[in-house]
Amino acid sequence: MDSYFLYISYAYDNTNIACVQKRKINIACVLETRWKGNRARDLDGFKLWYSGSAGGKNGVGILVDRDLKELVVKVGLNEEVKKQLWDYLDEMVRSIPHAEKLFIGGDFNGHIGASARGYDDVHGGYDFGDRNEGGNSLLEFDRTFDLVIANSSFPKREEHLVTFRNLIGKT
Numbered sequence: 001m002d003s004y005f006l007y008i009s010y011a012y013d014n015t016n017i018a019c020v021q022k023r024k025i026n027i028a029c030v031l032e033t034r035w036k037g038n039r040a041r042d043l044d045g046f047k048l049w050y051s052g053s054a055g056g057k058n059g060v061g062i063l064v065d066r067d068l069k070e071l072v073v074k075v076g077l078n079e080e081v082k083k084q085l086w087d088y089l090d091e092m093v094r095s096i097p098h099a100e101k102l103f104i105g106g107d108f109n110g111h112i113g114a115s116a117r118g119y120d121d122v123h124g125g126y127d128f129g130d131r132n133e134g135g136n137s138l139l140e141f142d143r144t145f146d147l148v149i150a151n152s153s154f155p156k157r158e159e160h161l162v163t164f165r166n167l168i169g170k171t
Helices: 015-022 077-094 133-144
Strands: 005-009 027-033 037-043 046-052 061-063
Touching: 027 046, 077 133
Parallel strands: 005 027
Antiparallel strands: 027 061, 037 046, 046 061
């Protein structure tokens, strides 16, 4: 199996590309950016997907190298494709020795809800709203592999929890 390296950075700038290339990092999660809007663009052989608020703060992005960028799953997939993703992720995680440290970053479109309700072993008790089917899938996956949803382990202001808001609701 190929090895892939993950790099997490706060406040993206031009030095991040050079750092990622030098260290042969395949995937970089970028946090606390000041980008506005939701876009994707190519940068020196990498693909960058990002989402930022209108105010230009609390943005996030993911930078993926040329070997992996075609494997990134797009939003709006049907249930069969989502099932294939979960099956593939399950198979991949099972292939990793249990002694290895594993960090999985992504937006699984699952709302885990404000309450840990039956998932105290993987849900830290901090989130907002109600749990949906995608949240149940994510919680079950984490329980199966003895993972924790780190983002639910720390209290945050609502503005840091909500990534999308319109007249109908927020997620």
